[in-house]
Amino acid sequence: MDKKLNIIATIKDGIAIGLVNFLSLILVTVLYLLTIWIPYLNVGTTIAMSSLPAEMAKGKAINPLFIFEAKYRKNMGEFFILMALMSGAIGVGFMFGIIPGLVISIAWNFAAVLFVDKDMSALDALRESNRLTYGNKWRIFGSEFLAGLAIGIVVAIIAGLFGIGNIGWLETIGAIINVILIIFVVPALYGIEASIYRQLTTGKFLEEEEAPAKEAE
Numbered sequence: 001m002d003k004k005l006n007i008i009a010t011i012k013d014g015i016a017i018g019l020v021n022f023l024s025l026i027l028v029t030v031l032y033l034l035t036i037w038i039p040y041l042n043v044g045t046t047i048a049m050s051s052l053p054a055e056m057a058k059g060k061a062i063n064p065l066f067i068f069e070a071k072y073r074k075n076m077g078e079f080f081i082l083m084a085l086m087s088g089a090i091g092v093g094f095m096f097g098i099i100p101g102l103v104i105s106i107a108w109n110f111a112a113v114l115f116v117d118k119d120m121s122a123l124d125a126l127r128e129s130n131r132l133t134y135g136n137k138w139r140i141f142g143s144e145f146l147a148g149l150a151i152g153i154v155v156a157i158i159a160g161l162f163g164i165g166n167i168g169w170l171e172t173i174g175a176i177i178n179v180i181l182i183i184f185v186v187p188a189l190y191g192i193e194a195s196i197y198r199q200l201t202t203g204k205f206l207e208e209e210e211a212p213a214k215e216a217e
Contacts, residue, residue, distance in 0.1 A: 005139040010195050011147055017198075018191030021056050025187045027064035028052075035068075044073035047116060054117035056194035057201075072116065082115055082122035106137045110197055132200040140196055147192055151185050 018025075032049055036042050048067035055062045086108050094101030107130045114132075115125040133140060155178050162174025198204060 005136045005199060007139055007142045010143045011192060014192030014195040015188045017056050017194045018187035021061050022187045024062045024064050025190060028067060031064055032067060043076045047079050048072040050112040051116035052190055053194040053197040054113050057198035078122050085122060106140055107133050113197055143192055147189060
């Protein structure tokens with residue numbers, strides 16, 4: 001992709017994608033947690049969860065039951081190989097300092113998504129993720145870092161305000177507000193990941209896909 005990511009536009013687009021999938025993400029997370037203890041099935045659902053950015057990037061609300069589709073268990077052996085290659089190489093990268101490990105992590109950030117979405121082999125998914133992220137690694141990092149930083153600041157402010165005086169019921173209210181905030185924020189973070197994947201693979205934002213559809217109507 002020659003086009004450079006715009007950090008602010010990516011965050012805005014990610015929030016829009018997250019809102020479209022707000023309820024679906026809550027339901028799919030609940031279903032995943034309820035079934036994570038079931039052998040064999042849990043491998044398929046874990047692989048399916050890794051494909052969430054691709055599913056969300058399609059612009060429509062995901063069906064929470066998609067994680068139980070048999071296709072996600074088809075290539076579990078190669079998925080394990082992919083995870084082993086990523087973990088090993090990233091671990092070695094961090095042995096040479098934070099920056100090499102971080103660069104490799106960002107370069108291969110979408111390998112698992114491509115493995116499932118494009119039905120690629122483990123090595124092909126790693127190569128393609130590296131190709132797609134080339135020239136945009138720090139923009140990808142910036143988009144996710146700024147979103148996470150903003151969330152952390154808000155959570156810290158709420159905790160500080162409601163923690164004044166160590167009054168029990170105020171601290172409880174603050175904790176409840178933070179939990180609600182996280183529930184709303186997690187879809188946005190997933191949405192940012194989906195927006196980045198969408199831009200890297202198609203070069204388009206969600207609103208650019210919706211505009212032609214509205215014009216056709």
